[in-house]
Amino acid sequence: MRKLYKRKRIDKQKGLKIILLFLVFSVSFILIDYEKPKPSKSPSLKQTKNKETRKPVYEYGIQLDSFDVFKKNVENGENISSIWANYNMFFLKDEILKRSKNIFDFEKKLKAANNYTVLSKSDTGRYFIYEKDKLNYIVVDVNNKDSIIVYEGKREVITKHMLSQGIINSSLSEACSEQNISQKLSQELSEIYAWTIDFFKIQKGDRFKVYYENNYIDSCGKLKYIGVGKIWAVEFIHKNQPFYAFYYEQNRNRGEYFDENGMTLRKAFLKAPLNYYRISSRYSKNRKHPVTGQWKGHFGTDYAAPAGTPIMTTANGTIEIASYTKYNGYYVKVKHNSTYSTQYLHMQKIKSDIKKGVYVKQGDIIGYVGSTGLATGPHVCYRFWKNGVQVDPYQQNLPPGDPIDEENRIGFLKYKDKLLEKLTENQM
Numbered sequence: 001m002r003k004l005y006k007r008k009r010i011d012k013q014k015g016l017k018i019i020l021l022f023l024v025f026s027v028s029f030i031l032i033d034y035e036k037p038k039p040s041k042s043p044s045l046k047q048t049k050n051k052e053t054r055k056p057v058y059e060y061g062i063q064l065d066s067f068d069v070f071k072k073n074v075e076n077g078e079n080i081s082s083i084w085a086n087y088n089m090f091f092l093k094d095e096i097l098k099r100s101k102n103i104f105d106f107e108k109k110l111k112a113a114n115n116y117t118v119l120s121k122s123d124t125g126r127y128f129i130y131e132k133d134k135l136n137y138i139v140v141d142v143n144n145k146d147s148i149i150v151y152e153g154k155r156e157v158i159t160k161h162m163l164s165q166g167i168i169n170s171s172l173s174e175a176c177s178e179q180n181i182s183q184k185l186s187q188e189l190s191e192i193y194a195w196t197i198d199f200f201k202i203q204k205g206d207r208f209k210v211y212y213e214n215n216y217i218d219s220c221g222k223l224k225y226i227g228v229g230k231i232w233a234v235e236f237i238h239k240n241q242p243f244y245a246f247y248y249e250q251n252r253n254r255g256e257y258f259d260e261n262g263m264t265l266r267k268a269f270l271k272a273p274l275n276y277y278r279i280s281s282r283y284s285k286n287r288k289h290p291v292t293g294q295w296k297g298h299f300g301t302d303y304a305a306p307a308g309t310p311i312m313t314t315a316n317g318t319i320e321i322a323s324y325t326k327y328n329g330y331y332v333k334v335k336h337n338s339t340y341s342t343q344y345l346h347m348q349k350i351k352s353d354i355k356k357g358v359y360v361k362q363g364d365i366i367g368y369v370g371s372t373g374l375a376t377g378p379h380v381c382y383r384f385w386k387n388g389v390q391v392d393p394y395q396q397n398l399p400p401g402d403p404i405d406e407e408n409r410i411g412f413l414k415y416k417d418k419l420l421e422k423l424t425e426n427q428m
């Protein structure tokens, strides 16, 4: 500790040099990572790290070296008074609460299991940092108890590009866990290929390679994994045929996946009007109604989800009805073309700008899950009309979505070649 105190006396210029050096090192660290997806095994990088062990450690924008650092989680039943009492801050409670009034309500919003950090120096010098989530935090600076400062901060996300691959023995999700690939990635892969590959029918020996991002934050000078970022490119070999997916943003920052020829992997219709759901009842010509008890056809698919979950139109089209009836509750009907229409029932509410005649694009939010009308719990009843008859969308051979715009084709093909290289380099 004595050594660390000394460092504080280094004059400002030297301090600045150290910061610059630190920045140069961090930049080169990120570049090295970009080039080599498995940096932890690279000996040259380890050496760089050893040389760096004395560099100042920053977290939350504060240099940690001269503080005692306590990292804890809020325990069940703990409140801000008991936490601050443990760190000799309780006597400042009223003042801190006053200062944080418009920033964060420590008395009501503290969540069990969230992290907090106390940095302490001598009797009075303190920082209290509460992490609202993985990225956002609140700093209470009580180093000068006569002028307590409370502010919000956000961690920087550090992105690393990764190349991972797996071979399927039984399921995609198992293949991912064997390779220590996040389950989130497995879930996203199955969404990317929702229309292309039936994951219930994948075969032993099917394999994939995926080029994607992992996100990290810097915690006490160490990288801490926080989740999967964007998936840029995938090669999925199914029954010995390659199926490619390349992420490309054509316009309005609205990216989607195309194959190697610029055909979208998406159909003209989404698989479901919700992102996360459970199918609670499928289309059937005969079922017992959960409310009336009558046997009757159920010509929709019910997707159960928490009330308030956004509902999306599954295809481009024009709003034909946005209304309320006793049985349907709040509902919307979208006309896609002369053949297809879709209908969404039992909404908690219709989105305010969704009115008859409004044009909507696939994935636009049109309302929110509820249980208005004849419904037992929050769900959307999704009805799929073809030539005026309600049919089961899962039994239809649906039209494909639009291919890449002609003016973007050449750009896309070049871009795709680069991603293809990323998928084939570092062959294992």
Ligand SMILES: [Zn+2]
Pocket: 281, 298, 300, 301, 302, 380, 381, 382
């Ligand atoms: Zn239904």
